[in-house]
Amino acid sequence: MPKATPQTRIQKKNTDAILEAALEVFSANGFRGATVDMIANEAGLSKPNLLYYFASKEAIHAAVLERLLGTWLDPLRALEPAGDPLLEIVGYMHRKLDLARDYPRESRLFANEIVQGAPRILTILQTDLKDLVDEKAKVIAAWSAAGRITPVDPYHLIFSIWSMTQHYADFDVQVHAILGGDHDPYPDARRYLETLFTRMLRP
Structure with a gap:
């Protein structure tokens, strides 16, 4: 198979x-609400110019999700079986909370895709994501069996970390409406979740 021709500087800039x-x-309007015209306008390009790089809205969305999923899986990949169990799990929570803080649009895009039934990434959820979660669940289960953390269902622990961290991105408007528009919720959330998971998991 011939190698893809490297993009020029201008092509990479436009992509x-x-x-x-x-x-x-996509993060603001969801897949159905977004249009190629809206994306072209946001990018400062003409629609024909945009379609030179991506043939359709579906192709653009697939490229965005592919870029996103690598970022999304990295924090769980970093959980080390040889590390201190409590520090590894709390560290994973910290990384997920940092993602919510630093990449809120990506979190909302991912949430929109899931709410719609994940029609464009279901295969990846059932393969790459599931394989990774299964692998790390075995690590957490082994820590529990060895008495290094409190017995816990590893899958629901991971689900809890996802929901408690991504909430701050996906429900940002609600969080700020309650806490005040200028209040940064992340330092308090970090302390609260660290205390919660430490107390729950410490044997």
């Missing part, structure tokens, strides 16, 4: 601009 614009448009 990055399209994917950044698509992230903004």
Whole structure:
């Protein structure tokens, strides 16, 4: 198979601009509500120019999700079987909370896709994501069996970390409406969740 021709500097700049614009448009409007015209306008490109790089809205969305999923899986990949169990799990929670803080649009895009039944990434959820979660669940189960953390269902522990961290991105408007628009919730959330998981898991 011939190697793909490397992009020129201008092509890479335009591709990055399209994917950044698509992230903004998809995260705000969902897949159904987004249009190629909206993405082109956000990217500062003409529609024909955009379609030179991506043949359809579906192709743009697939490229955005592919870029996102690598970022999304990295924090769990970093959980080390040889590390201190409590520090590893709390560290994973910290990384997920940092993702929610630093990549809120990506979190909302992912949530929108899941709410719609994950039609475009279901295969990846059932393979790459499931394989990784199964692998790390075995590690957590082994820590529990060895008495190094309190007995816990590893899958529901991971689900809890997802829900408690991504909430701050996916429900950002609600969080700020309750706490005050200028209040940064992340330092308090970090302390609270660290205390919660430490007390729950310490044997």
